[in-house]
Amino acid sequence: MTFDKTAYIKEQTENKKELQGLYTDFLTNKTLSDIMPIICNAKTKHNYSLNNTILAYLQGVKLKEDDYIGILNSYKNWETQGESVLKGEKGIKILVPTPKKIYKDKNGDIVKLIDNTDGLITDFITYFKIGHTFDISQTTAYSKYLQDLETKNKTVYSNHDIEFDIVYNWIKSIYQYNIKIDVNNGESKGSYNPSDHTITLHQKSAHTLLHEYSHYLTITEMKITDNNKTLYAKNEILAEVLTYIIMSKIDPNCKYNFNYSNLWAGRLTNEFKIEEFSKLYKNLTNRANNLDIPIKS
Secondary structure: OOOOOOHHHHHHHHHHHHHHHHHHHOOOOOEEEHHHHHHHHOOOOOOOOHHHHHHHHHHHHHHHHOOOOEEEOHHHHHHHOOOEOOOOOOOOOEEEEEEEEEEEOOOOOOOOOOOOOOEEEEEEEEEEEEEEEEEEHHHHOHHHHHHHHHHHHHHHHHHOOHHHHHHHHHHHHHHHEEEEEOOOOOOOOEEOOOOOOOOOOOOOOOOHHHHHHHHHHHHHOOOOOOHHHHHHHHHHEEEEEEEHHHHHOOOOOHHHOOHHHHHHHHHHHOOOOOHHHHHHHHHHHHHHHOOOOOOOO
């Protein structure tokens, strides 16, 4: 069968328009509180962007309703893992970044007709094409997943926190400033002092230590927040989101509950618009990926 390039471009354009409409409709009058459950429950096997995570969720719950889990993989990768996509299942559309090599002249202008690349600057631009992914609920792995989930719910998920010593020893080895443990029964769980970077803990909690360390990362190192009291709400949320990302990397089986772990989450999610938070979440994820995080065995 001859490849029809015109028909392919038309189909790609229509699919992109459909996804853009889906995403735009979701963003209308939505805030962080609408997407926090999606973020906290996302368990993707690929490093999907926040946009693709939202797109997959919106399509997935429509296709599978309550069965949608959020563990996603391509058709080929499910087969590589010894699983199969069930007959009749419809793929979930996502936007796949596709880099394309280009050449620029010394002025930075793109050179289209190239006979000789001497003296030209090589660069890349990213296009997006439509790809498809499948949720675990659409595969032969679903029944085993449900069995494993039931077992974990009875055992592993009995505690919301992770071992304090694992986190304390790790942070102490990489943090050049003072960590002070002053256990008391006061209302404050801990604090971070941006003037001398001291972290003070009033309880031996891995979550609290990670939260205060996340303040150091977001305020002092990444500089995506500051210590301005008017931005206190945003600072708390970003520190808590980074805590969630790090805790999930240390122990993927930790049942992290955002509202349980920080009461600010339930009250202050209206502080962000989704586009703003999407950029910040990407920055937080990238920073966490660059940490030499200990993985619980």
